[in-house]
Amino acid sequence: MLKFFFRSQDLELAGEKAIHYDKMTREHRIGEMQEQANEVINYIKDGDTVLEIAPGAGYLSIELSKLGNYKITGMDISSDLVEICSKNAMQAGVQINFLQGNVSNMPFQSNTFNFIICVLAFKNFKEPIKALEEMHRVLKPGGIVLIIDLNRKASLKATKKVAENMGLKGMMAYIAGAIQRSLAYSINESKPLSLKRNLKNLQ
Numbered sequence: 748m749l750k751f752f753f754r755s756q757d758l759e760l761a762g763e764k765a766i767h768y769d770k771m772t773r774e775h776r777i778g779e780m781q782e783q784a785n786e787v788i789n790y791i792k793d794g795d796t797v798l799e800i801a802p803g804a805g806y807l808s809i810e811l812s813k814l815g816n817y818k819i820t821g822m823d824i825s826s827d828l829v830e831i832c833s834k835n836a837m838q839a840g841v842q843i844n845f846l847q848g849n850v851s852n853m854p855f856q857s858n859t860f861n862f863i864i865c866v867l868a869f870k871n872f873k874e875p876i877k878a879l880e881e882m883h884r885v886l887k888p889g890g891i892v893l894i895i896d897l898n899r900k901a902s903l904k905a906t907k908k909v910a911e912n913m914g915l916k917g918m919m920a921y922i923a924g925a926i927q928r929s930l931a932y933s934i935n936e937s938k939p940l941s942l943k944r945n946l947k948n949l950q
Contacts, residue, residue, distance in 0.1 A: 801868035805832030
């Protein structure tokens with residue numbers, strides 16, 4: 748039921764929710780973004796083109812831009828978050844192209860990016876197969892896609908910790924973690940077998 752409700756459309760943070768998300772990320776997740784940026788540089792080199800899908804408030808792209816000479820683009824479905832990302836990048840003194848777009852129909856030519864990253868967003872996509880096909884289309888030959896997300900088989904304790912890292916506490920962290928886990932995918936799950944086949948085809 749939750750999956751049907753949340754995936755009936757691609758979720759878009761707007762208005763006060765987008766502002767709150769920016770504040771929460773800035774206060775609780777910068778260290779996490781720095782760790783992820785340091786992971787990404789193992790896969791790319793100076794001059795590479797990088798796409799972050801659903802960058803939220805833009806801090807991962809910002810941290811990555813500090814580590815090398817990369818051509819970074821961030822694409823989010825929320826125009827309000829795109830505006831926040833652009834403002835945050837300007838304040839950080841880095842050059843990143845943030846734009847509005849839907850992962851199921853991205854506004855890029857084929858074979859554009861050396862590397863694509865998507866963190867904690869894939870489980871929310873309404874059309875995950877189309878999202879994968881679009882990532883494959885815009886990826887250069889030999890490029891890499893890195894998707895970081897929750898595992899549906901993770902313990903409630905583990906997902907509660909993820910929510911706590913986002914600033915939630917007590918029962919709210921438990922509930923939020925449980926909801927997010929319910930949306931996530933598992934390799935052994937029977938329902939997304941078509942997703943698993945597509946992942947295998949894109950390797």
